Amino acid sequence: xxxxxxxxxxxxxxxxxxxxxxxxxxxxxxxxxxxxxxxxxxxxxxxxxxxxxxxxxxxxxxxxxxxxxxxxxxxxxxxxxxxxxxxxxxxxxxxxxxxxxxxxxxxxxxxxxxxxxxxxxxxxxxxxxxxxxxxxxxxxxxxxxxxxxxxxxxxxxxxxxxxxxxxxxxxxxxxxxxxxxxxxxxxxxxxxxxxxxxxxxxxxxxxxxxxxxxxxxxxxxxxxxxxxxxxxxxx
Amino acid sequence: xxxxxxxxxxxxxxxxxxxxxxxxxxxxxxxxxxxxxxxxxxxxxxxxxxxxxxxxxxxxxxxxxxxxxxxxxxxxxxxxxxxxxxxxxxxxxxxxxxxxxxxxxxxxxxxxxxxxxxxxxxxxxxxxxxxxxxxxxxxxxxxxxxxxxxxxxxxxxxxxxxxxxxxxxxxxxxxxxxxxxxxxxxxxxxxxxxxxxxxxxxxxxxxxxxxxxxxxxxxxxxxxxxxxxxxxxxxxxxxxxxxxxxxxxxxxxxxxxxxxxxxxxxxxxxxxxxxxxxxxxxxxxxxxxxxxxxxxxxxxxxxxxxxxxxxxxxxxxxxxxx
Ligand SMILES: Nc1ncnc2c1ncn2[C@@H]1O[C@H](COP(=O)(O)OP(=O)(O)OP(=O)(O)O)[C@@H](O)[C@H]1O
Ligand SMILES: [Mg+2]
Numbered sequence: 247x248x249x250x251x252x253x254x255x256x257x258x259x260x261x262x263x264x265x266x267x268x269x270x271x272x273x274x275x276x277x278x279x280x281x282x283x284x285x286x287x288x289x290x291x292x293x294x295x296x297x298x299x300x301x302x303x304x305x306x307x308x309x310x311x312x313x314x315x316x317x318x319x320x321x322x323x324x325x326x327x328x329x330x331x332x333x334x335x336x337x338x339x340x341x342x343x344x345x346x347x348x349x350x351x352x353x354x355x356x357x358x359x360x361x362x363x364x365x366x367x368x369x370x371x372x373x374x375x376x377x378x379x380x381x382x383x384x385x386x387x388x389x390x391x392x393x394x395x396x397x398x399x400x401x402x403x404x405x406x407x408x409x410x411x412x413x414x415x416x417x418x419x420x421x422x423x424x425x426x427x428x429x430x431x432x433x434x435x436x437x438x439x440x441x442x443x444x445x446x447x448x449x450x451x452x453x454x455x456x457x458x459x460x461x462x463x464x465x466x467x468x469x470x471x472x473x474x475x476x477x478x479x480x481x
Numbered sequence: 482x483x484x485x486x487x488x489x490x491x492x493x494x495x496x497x498x499x500x501x502x503x504x505x506x507x508x509x510x511x512x513x514x515x516x517x518x519x520x521x522x523x524x525x526x527x528x529x530x531x532x533x534x535x536x537x538x539x540x541x542x543x544x545x546x547x548x549x550x551x552x553x554x555x556x557x558x559x560x561x562x563x564x565x566x567x568x569x570x571x572x573x574x575x576x577x578x579x580x581x582x583x584x585x586x587x588x589x590x591x592x593x594x595x596x597x598x599x600x601x602x603x604x605x606x607x608x609x610x611x612x613x614x615x616x617x618x619x620x621x622x623x624x625x626x627x628x629x630x631x632x633x634x635x636x637x638x639x640x641x642x643x644x645x646x647x648x649x650x651x652x653x654x655x656x657x658x659x660x661x662x663x664x665x666x667x668x669x670x671x672x673x674x675x676x677x678x679x680x681x682x683x684x685x686x687x688x689x690x691x692x693x694x695x696x697x698x699x700x701x702x703x704x705x706x707x708x709x710x711x712x713x714x715x716x717x718x719x720x721x722x723x724x725x726x727x728x729x730x731x732x733x734x735x736x737x738x739x740x741x742x743x744x745x746x747x748x749x750x751x752x753x754x755x756x757x758x759x760x761x762x763x764x765x766x767x768x769x770x771x772x773x774x775x776x777x778x779x780x781x782x783x784x785x786x787x788x789x790x791x792x793x794x795x796x797x798x799x800x801x802x803x
Binding site: 320337348399 | 659660666669670671672673674675676677678679
């Protein structure tokens, strides 16, 4: 069986810094996979290489059997492989509405209005603030907007880079509730997290990245019991 | 058109804006839009002067040597600038900020030097091909092309700008316009959202070149004479000043900036030799007090607030409370 996303022996460098040194993992249709690891382990680098923002120096990335290694980011997004980048990256000077419309860029034909209604239905707070500049939203609302914008693209696989970063515990719960909701729709999720406890609660399977290589992997239930993981990532 | 234009000129003439001045204001307004497009998509390009030169020379040759009507020469000049923009944009638009600015200044210099030496280069190529000495004179190097028919009329320019304004309004509401804005704000996000950043940037660069080409054709048929010196680095900086003075938050900004900077030396003619200083001074004041340019409501309201605060604070300066 072909995996939805299949990463083999991925190498990525920043000049002489070798950030990824042979990363191999895969995601199946509808699966929620978490990538955990310490600061600088290479989590963001992995996501950026998959989404096309970085060009790998070696290895293969396949999406539904198609080789997408080194593809331009817009072509990758067009396949339904959508990234919510680290630090939210909403467009601060545009309104909430305009940010969502940007997400609909790929939907040439589909009715943007229906999609917008769905997003506003799911995020009432965005609906209330649709004419407000996105930079003025709270951190949690910005995260909702970033996810909402990604959902406007009707992804098949959603990649999120530390969605809980900088959020209060209550908002972290809200974000993970949202992810559970998205998961329920059958959308596959690749979530990068430092908050391993939360990540392992919603993930089906997880990989642990250490200094550019996959050090451990297993079902979320297994990893929750793993003494090494407990010591290193669950505090 | 005359019914509107004559009374308008009657109003403007007493303050020093005669019809030729108005015509240059309008030509420069087109150049303002040309640089606005690139800036609006986050590209710091100073190539407009070079593309203006291409438009001017192609247009002038077409009317003078081949007797084309102005509208056809206009299309020819715009097309030439647009076609040349393709191989220029593809490699240079990978650069950003000041590096792109320097590369596009380089492009302007190459255009200028090519115009200067075009006849000599063509002569030596023809000499080698034909095996005998060939004399070639077409664009006359530094001396420039003389006796270009003055075909441009004020209403051509006004009509052109009206159509341009309509198209720009449409553009900003379009998918492409949103893509431009997204790229200016954040290229990475734009790419993640499925926007083909390379394509959009190159298309905008071509559109900008086409407009500069149009300005070149119009201006060549106003001045009768064109020389490469008129389209050099100075011109590139002048065009940038249009955008800086007017601001780039809307397309109206660079148009206003271009018209003000072009009109000011004429309006201030009574200041004699000091009037040259004035453009620089006004630019400086705007950069310091209205960083978003003249056409930027947010900037004005911020300035207004500052002035208001200064006034309410001045009666009791000793309290020390801000
Ligand atoms: N633009 C860059 N230039 C040079 N080195 C970089 C760059 N981005 C990341 N690195 C290096 O690559 C390695 C992996 O970085 P990456 O951002 O992928 O880590 P991460 O796991 O996402 O960390 P964090 O949890 O802090 O976000 C680090 O050693 C980092 O210093
Ligand atoms: Mg990271």
